Amino acid sequence: MRIGELARVTGVSTRSLRYYEAQGLLPAERTANGYREYDERAVRQVAFIQDLYRAGLSSQLIRDIIPCTAPESSGGDCDALVARVRQVRDQLARQERQLADRREMLERYLSGAASPAGLAPPAP
Known part of the structure; x- marks a missing residue:
């Protein structure tokens, strides 16, 4: 199949498909006239x-x-x-925990359960 058909089937732009090829992620055969041809495995x-x-x-x-x-x-x-992919996964887990901690801190301030250090909590 040609690049336009692969783009249509996958929902990925032809520009992205060309980028994937340039990055060595998606091989393409070239026809005599220079068109890219992909086999059925390209969809997956x-x-x-x-x-x-x-x-x-x-x-x-x-x-x-x-x-x-x-x-x-x-x-x-x-x-x-x-092992490298596990490191990326573990890094994402750490980032998720950090975001959850930051969100919780903001929730405490917004709800009045916390106040800036050294300042009295707001009056009810």
């Missing part, structure tokens, strides 16, 4: 790339992950990648 590949971007992974990390998803993956480098 684009969905996978989109998922990883939404998860906050970088193009570089995604590029490293993609070979590990192939059936003939060796596993050696993939073990290190799994």
Whole structure:
């Protein structure tokens, strides 16, 4: 399928698909006239790339992950990648806890349950 059809099927812009190709995330065959041609696996590949971007992974990390998803993956480098992805996940969990703490602090101030240090709480 050509790039326009892949864009339509996946809901991803042709500009993004070209970017994925430039980043080494999505291979494309070229026809004699220079058109990009994709096989049926490209639809799942684009969905996978989109998922990883939404998860906050970088193009570089995604590029490293993609070979590990192939059936003939060796596993050696993939073990290190799994550890890197776990680090990203753990960092996200820390950020979530920090955001929850910050939100809770604001809630305490907004509800009157807390007041700035050294100042008396507002009168009821």
